[in-house]
Amino acid sequence: MTRRMASVCVAAALTVTAAAGQAFGQAPASALPAGEAVLARYVEATGGVAAYDAIRNRVTQARMEIAGAAVVLGLTVYAAAPANLYTLVESEATGRIESGVSDGVAWENSALRGPIVKEGPERDDVLRDAIFDRMAHWKEHLKSSECVGTTDVNGKPAYRVVTTPKSGSPQTLYFDKDSGLLVRVETTVNSAAGAVAVVAEPGDYRKVDGITMPFSSRMKVMGQERVVTVEKVEHNVALPADRFALPAEVQALVKK
């Protein structure tokens, strides 16, 4: 049997994508900079609050490869304020796997697994990742943040900031001391399969509509490596009115 990792991978990819907009909180009582300061610097380094606020939705096209196994999945993510998310993962071999957040409902739908309304920690994580403008409005979404030290990431020093969101799992974020950019995320992805530790390293930062964002991310999940490569990003797109509507199969579950 080949390993059952697709759902975890997708969740991890979304988490990493979302981590580009993570938030911050209180300053630590040490010589280290406050977590808030590190994170605020990241916001400035990537474009500033005004630039983020000017963007109301984002469409991202990417591909995710399981390193060594030659498995490549197409990934399209629609995200919009305040907290709408629709993700389509597809390949000829696996078919289509849709997931998203609509009106506070975290869901998934595919022939592979059927319609699912997510619950518990899995739901909390997905709802956390769906918040579109948490970068600009981080205080609304974090319980705390603390810069707890410095660590070399790929040979360069980085601040290590532990963030605890109001909903969802804590994450440890690493910010390059020189550039202020996010260079590593350590998180736990919750799913029906349990909690899985994920380490992701965003890179290949490029500026799109005033926002500097990662165009690649290398993730380690359960000892295997995944590479997400962003191919296209568009902002403030005219989306169909039903883009974030629940699929009928999921809607039927919600009504039960």
Next chain:
Amino acid sequence: MRLAALGLACAMSACASAPKAPALTPDERTLEVASFDYVWSTVRDKHFDPALAGLDWDALRAELRPRVERAATRDEVRDVLWDLVGRFRQSHFQILPSELYEPAGAGSTRSADGTTGIDARLIGGAALVTRVTPGSPADGAGITPGWEILQIDGVDIRRRVRDLTRKYAARFDRDSLLSGSLRFALAGPVGRATTVSFRDGRGATRRLTLGLVPHDGWMSRPFGHIPSVPVWIRSQRIDGRTGYVAFNAFIDPARLMPRFNETIASFHDADGVVIDLRGNTGGIGDMLAGMAGWFVAARGTTMGTMITRAGSLKLAVLPRPSPFTGPVAVLVDELSMSASEVLAQGLKDAGRARVFGRRSAGAVLASIVEKLPNGDGFQYPTARFEFTSGAVVEGVGVVPDTEVQQTRETLLAGRDAVLDAAVQWIRRGTGKG
């Protein structure tokens, strides 16, 4: 997926005595040595057991690498690689010949695209036809279940079975290996023909030349380094009452899952459902949760836990909106492998199925397939399973609740003894028998 022991499967066919591959050039030998190193280091770094089953891995490298450096042909290198990974005595190690990745078509050397329409198993030491696909060349030739296969393309099957039975006497997967080899020997490229001698139902010897035609179903889309393989799904209502579904692999979910879903949904008013996993060699584990969800209503049910070197994952069942709640029978045999064994044992542990047939292959590990520098595929295990009942299946097999053995007599009588037992159980259980 356990890819049907392809590296050993030709043991029963004419390819066992085929000419060796051409001698390696210096450049090719460099690639072969690199492939050995790749296999050795990959297992060291990624096998689910960091203790590597207690093997002295460094010593094995020192012992076997010189054999690769001296090898004259790629076949010799493959033998060394099999020797290396075989020390684990575990399933899901495979060296997949690069030829399997060649596109099908004229001149292709790939060997599993075509079928005569015969499915066969080793039963009581004899190679017996267990099923004939309607409309196939075998069907057209009048072959029926129960006929004994005596020769395939000049290879004496009875003698080969005796030899291999002795050779593999100590292997836990001997039965699956022998039946898998038999199945492989009957396959070949579409358009070719194979000559098979049989002992028919009256004991007469019949020598027939059968064309190889495409399988029922379709060839899967390649998934990573898993080569394209035939995939089919069959379903029916038995006596208009009992749902029956069979499929041969957990592969190509984009096409298989919609068919499976549609089939099970159509059984909503059946008195029971039979899931026939005999000969199902497994595949992509992601399909398990969605399939099991058709038979389990309770959220939080798991099919077991997958243990990797880095952590564990539950195989959580995802209940469908309207699951089937009636009796479920699962049929297995020695060629039920991997994901099919997980589904059988998992549904059994969840109290949702009774298992009928013969003990399954005992090949229950999760794995991935990577490409070696020489172009061969390399499948290796990355996780083991723990079932909720504590059952040990790897190296043992799923033990049926009701052991049922086919015989030449029942097959010649047109009966499927395993299916019959399952249907009778369903009807007894529901008071409709």
